Amino acid sequence: MTSQLGVADITGYLRESGWQRQPVEWRGASVWSYGEDEVLVPGRDGMGDGDLRVREIVAVLAEVERRPRDEVVQDIRLPWADTQWFRIFPDGLPSGFTTLRDGIQLLTGVEGALRAAARAVVEGPRLAFQGDPADDVDGLLARVHLGSARPGSYVLPVRVPLDAPHARSVTSKLYQAVSVLSEVRDSTEAGELAAAEISADLCESLGELGGDHAESPFEIRFRWARSEPTEARDAAFDFQPGSAAVLRSQGQRLRLLSENGDSGAVTVTGPIQGLRHESAHADRWSIEVRGDVVVAGVSRRAIWVRLPDRATYEAAIAAHRGDKRVRIRGVVNGSGRRPELIAEPAGFEVLD
Incomplete structure (x- = not known):
């Protein structure tokens, strides 16, 4: 897979990740540094030792960023997509596996969360959404990429291409909501969530990530596309055991407000x-x-x-x-x- 990486993609990734090009070269290769770490980037594509150099670069980046090598390769190859990782923690199973039931519930929750964020962007904030979504919502969901599950308990990568309808606005809306909901408590007033433009649909969808009994912890991690910088930082949000039950309860409260015709x-x-x-x-x-x-x-x-x-x-x-x-x-x-x-x-x- 590293053979598919071009020099321009690699240098762009290094530059946007904080690496500095040094004024010296070594046998035609440019020298890039990040703290005490250095990599040599071939002068052009197709050089004799190019594949070896690229593999070394990926290995160093994976160690510096503490991420799997294939994940680093994908980010270098695809700088035009925002990525989220949804991580759950199945009991009694090897890393990288989950039960069929929990897997389906995870997919349902992820799809519902993206749909709720997209509807909030396209249709405006609501306590709870009614009826069919706008065409742009389905258009965005049809463009979302679902990656292979990875070890680390059970990690599901999801990519939102920036050329999908309202892509950055939707991922930003989801990021803002998740940052709020990661700290929500049962005592939190539903009005606070409504003021943050969080819907019952989003609360209930994220609540699915806690499993059947809403007791399991989960994590949501965000990494932004390098091709479109944003002030938001890459971040991971932890949801402790029992958080899913709180999210489902808050969703019910918001839905009740909506059904009573009280927008708040x-x-x-x-x-x-x-x-x-x-x-x-x-x-x-x-x-x-x-x-x-x-x-x-x-x-x-x-x-x-x-x-x-x-x-x-x-x-x-x-x-x-x-x-x-x-x-x-x-x-x-x-x-x-x-x-x-x-x-x-x-x-x-x-x-x-």
């Missing part, structure tokens, strides 16, 4: 009358907005709003100092004496 979406408009920053929590920038809003059938004259980031909080401070009104759209978290509105990522607007 609320908009409040008015001046800011309070500011609060809880320094112990990096994501707890809050403001109190004075404006009529109905929560759980009760009319309120003011509500505390949790903002998504520091930049939005600073914009709110400026609006407060300038006596300007704001309009905020989000999802209500809680319905007791002190409900909170969780602002959507792009749901904050300064008026006047």
Whole structure:
């Protein structure tokens, strides 16, 4: 398989992976370094010792990146696809094997998660999706590549080609959702997940990865296509034993909200009358907005709003100092004496 790797593909991979080309050459080969590691890249394709050099390069990359050699080769050959690895941990079986039942459940969960992410991108966020998906959703799923299962318990590689409909947007949506759901607890309010644009369909699909009893751990790893850089980093997200049961429960809660016709979406408009920053929590920038809003059938004259980031909080401070009104759209978290509105990522607007 290494004989299919061209010099241009190899140098592109090295450059985009942080390797540095040195100003010296050795017998026509360029020298590339990464820390204390070095590789020699043939000057052109078809050289007499080219195959040997390529095998040595792949061996060094596999050791540096701590990945299987065939995985490195695929990434060099196919720089135009985002890749996810879905890993489950079957009991009592050799590495690389799972039961037929668990394998089918894994495939069902993976397909459902990609479908939910694609529908959120194409059709917009929903608490739960109804009816048939848009054509672009099926178009993307038809282009997804399913690789051979690999040892390491049971690892299923999935590639999303960047020329598939909405490919990068879908993998980014899945990445963002998985990063949130890897830390979700049973006590997490469904409104928080709705504000993060996570659907019941996605929660339930990922819950399939925990097996029949939703008790098994699993892992989802992301690696981004080199041909289209992104600010998101390659990452692995661990789901501990019992996480699947929590995901299924959260999915049921979101679906119940949807069936009751309550999207949870609320908009409040008015001046800011309070500011609060809880320094112990990096994501707890809050403001109190004075404006009529109905929560759980009760009319309120003011509500505390949790903002998504520091930049939005600073914009709110400026609006407060300038006596300007704001309009905020989000999802209500809680319905007791002190409900909170969780602002959507792009749901904050300064008026006047």
